[in-house]
Amino acid sequence: DAGVIQSPRHEVTEMGQEVTLRCKPISGHDYLFWYRQTMMRGLELLIYFNNNVPIDDSGMPEDRFSAKMPNASFSTLKIQPSEPRDSAVYFCASTLRDEAFFGQGTRLTVV
Amino acid sequence: SQQGEEDPQALSIQEGENATMNCSYKTSINNLQWYRQNSGRGLVHLILIRSNEREKHSGRLRVTLDTSKKSSSLLITASRAADTASYFCATDAGSYIPTFGRGTSLIVHP
Numbered sequence: 001d002a003g004v005i006q007s008p009r010h011e012v013t014e015m016g017q018e019v020t021l022r023c024k025p026i027s028g029h030d031y032l033f034w035y036r037q038t039m040m041r042g043l044e045l046l047i048y049f050n051n052n053v054p055i056d057d058s059g060m061p062e063d064r065f066s067a068k069m070p071n072a073s074f075s076t077l078k079i080q081p082s083e084p085r086d087s088a089v090y091f092c093a094s095t096l097r098d099e100a101f102f103g104q105g106t107r108l109t110v111v
Numbered sequence: 112s113q114q115g116e117e118d119p120q121a122l123s124i125q126e127g128e129n130a131t132m133n134c135s136y137k138t139s140i141n142n143l144q145w146y147r148q149n150s151g152r153g154l155v156h157l158i159l160i161r162s163n164e165r166e167k168h169s170g171r172l173r174v175t176l177d178t179s180k181k182s183s184s185l186l187i188t189a190s191r192a193a194d195t196a197s198y199f200c201a202t203d204a205g206s207y208i209p210t211f212g213r214g215t216s217l218i219v220h221p
Contacts, residue, residue, distance in 0.1 A: 004153075033209070042213035043154075043199070056208075091153055093209075098142055100201070100209050102153035 006092050006103035013110055018080040021106045023092030024073055031095040034067055034077050037105070038088045049075065082110045115143070115200040115212040123218045130187040132215040134200030135180075143176055144201045144209065145185050154199060154211075157185075192221045 005024040013019050025032050034046040047057040049069045057067070064083070069075040079086055089107050093100040115136045124130055134143065142161045146154040160167045160176045160183065167174045173186040187194055197216050201209035 031207075035211075043211040045208070045210060048208060093154075095207075095209075098144065098159055098203075098207065099156045100144075100146075100154070101156070102146075104153045 004092055004094055004101050004103035006090075006106050008106060009104060010107045011109070013082055013108070015083055015110055016081040017110075018078065019082045019086075019108060019110075021077040021090050021092075021108070023075045023077070023103060025075070025092070025094030026096075026101055027073065029094035029096045029101070032069060032075050033093045033095070033100065034075070035091040035093065036088045037091060043091075046077070079108075082108075084110045086110050115202045115210065117198065117200055117212045117215040119215060120213070121216045121218075123220065124190055125220050126190060126192055128190055128219075130190050130194070130217055130219070132185045132198050132217070134183045134185070134202075134212060136183075136200075136202045136204075137181065138202075138204045140178075140202045140204060141207060142203060143174075143183050145172075145174060145183075146199045146201060146211075148197045148199065148214070150196075157198075187217075190217075190219045192219050195219045 007022045033048040036044045046059045047067045052069045067077045089105045091105045093102045115134045118133045144159045145157045148154045158169045160174050171188045176183045197214040199211045199214045201211050
């Protein structure tokens with residue numbers, strides 16, 4: 001397996017635009033997590049899914065953020081409209097049992 | 112809120128020295144894990160220690176867990192320049208959902 005795959009690796013967008021981040025988890029993993037990493041706040045858990053079902057989205061900062069997992073091999077995190085304070089590295093991770101496998105992250109810059 | 116907090120925030124040592132990082136957490140856990148993050152990359156799992164274990168080894172890594180003090184330590188022996196990275200502990204607060212601290216930034220000078 002190629003591991004957790006995220007796209008794009010880098011995204012630069014203008015304030016107000018819609019941004020969609022994509023994640024392909026490892027096949028067979030039953031949990032999928034979206035994290036955001038910034039210098040100020042460290043690694044924050046935004047939302048997680050179990051067997052494609054959203055379980056806890058209490059970490060999603062605002063209604064501008066939404067996430068979906070239409071099937072076991074694909075998830076998206078959408079920000080609409082984007083703001084400069086959303087600039088961060090967004091990570092997707094999947095787990096089977098305890099060990100989390102992370103993607104390489106998407107570095108988002110909102111100007 | 113973040114469950115685990117690493118200490119120190121930054122650590123600078125010479126190659127060959129040992130590096131010790133600590134993690135403190137607040138609530139009961141099923142397990143505690145340590146991860147490494149190289150600059151610009153995702154986190155990589157290093158080692159997992161369960162709540163009923165006190166010590167675990169993996170190569171040059173030694174992890175201890177003291178559930179009475181709600182703390183863990185990661186020791187890297189005979190450090191190498193390639194060990195330069197940020198190290199995070201992750202706890203699950205009993206829910207199997209990894210929650211991370213802010214990490215310890217380790218610099219190993221050649």
